[in-house]
Amino acid sequence: MPFTAKVITADEWDAKPPVPGTFPFPVTSPRYIIVHHTDNKNPPNDPSQSTLDGAKQFARNIQHGHFRRGWSDSGHNFLNTTGGFILEGRHGSLNAVEQGLCIRSAHAAQDDGKLAGGNDSPGIENEGNFMTFQMEQNQWDSLVELCASLCSSCQISPVNIKGHRDFSDTDCPGDWLYNQLPQLRKEVTDKLGMNLSPDELSNDRPIRSLKLGSTGEDVLQLQKALIARGFKPGAADGLFGENTRAAVIAFQRSLGFEMVDGIVGPQTRAALRL
Numbered sequence: 057m058p059f060t061a062k063v064i065t066a067d068e069w070d071a072k073p074p075v076p077g078t079f080p081f082p083v084t085s086p087r088y089i090i091v092h093h094t095d096n097k098n099p100p101n102d103p104s105q106s107t108l109d110g111a112k113q114f115a116r117n118i119q120h121g122h123f124r125r126g127w128s129d130s131g132h133n134f135l136n137t138t139g140g141f142i143l144e145g146r147h148g149s150l151n152a153v154e155q156g157l158c159i160r161s162a163h164a165a166q167d168d169g170k171l172a173g174g175n176d177s178p179g180i181e182n183e184g185n186f187m188t189f190q191m192e193q194n195q196w197d198s199l200v201e202l203c204a205s206l207c208s209s210c211q212i213s214p215v216n217i218k219g220h221r222d223f224s225d226t227d228c229p230g231d232w233l234y235n236q237l238p239q240l241r242k243e244v245t246d247k248l249g250m251n252l253s254p255d256e257l258s259n260d261r262p263i264r265s266l267k268l269g270s271t272g273e274d275v276l277q278l279q280k281a282l283i284a285r286g287f288k289p290g291a292a293d294g295l296f297g298e299n300t301r302a303a304v305i306a307f308q309r310s311l312g313f314e315m316v317d318g319i320v321g322p323q324t325r326a327a328l329r330l
């Protein structure tokens with residue numbers, strides 16, 4: 057599927073240029089899509105008032121606020137407003153994702169025990185506060201469209217659509233929206249014509265084998281379990297690299313497994329109580 061989401065570029069909403077000397081921003085290879093909420097009032101008191109002009113003004117206000125935090129530019133890559141308008145955040149984000157890449161941003165710094173790689177992946181701010189408020193249909197539809205376009209162009213699995221709270225100590229994107237992520241993954245999967253099992257879509261009951269190159273919450277749990285048993289998988293960051301593979305091999309060897317392959321299948325998983 058081509059990148060079909062209609063995005064209003066930073067130039068089109070009259071963004072201010074990034075802080076001199078910071079642009080162009082580093083280009084990354086994204087692994088995830090990170091869903092946020094702006095923590096603003098919901099309709100009928102929403103900042104953008106669901107209009108196009110309101111959406112552009114809201115984007116300018118957010119950028120202004122991010123400059124005041126000392127950031128180089130808007131911290132997110134995309135903004136999805138209550139009117140279903142999608143606006144580019146950090147300069148260069150649209151061009152990068154259309155090429156399967158991303159622009160390093162500032163929306164999801166890694167806190168202890170959380171996933172790494174948030175700022176190297178596209179972050180979507182959704183206008184509103186979704187602790188209990190349920191997103192209206194047109195905003196939801198544009199979120200699905202944007203996620204499907206990003207999954208397609210950047211070759212990100214819908215399983216890796218995550219919430220900000222997976223990376224940082226925050227309640228963002230709100231309890232309601234976070235709990236909707238399995239539904240979001242399902243609708244994106246359907247739009248892309250893919251087939252993922254309910255377990256894969258819920259992404260909280262890991263059943264897959266973990267091996268070199270695997271990423272995600274279940275890899276993070278694996279690394280923590282290895283560390284707790286005195287093995288050294290490197291940083292607990294949710295990325296299954298060479299150090300994690302070596303630690304799995306050492307663990308398998310310590311238990312005298314016949315199959316010492318560095319792959320976490322049912323036997324290794326059970327031994328680690330994962």
Ligand SMILES: [Zn+2]
Pocket residue numbers: 091092093163220226228229
């Ligand atoms: Zn957030």
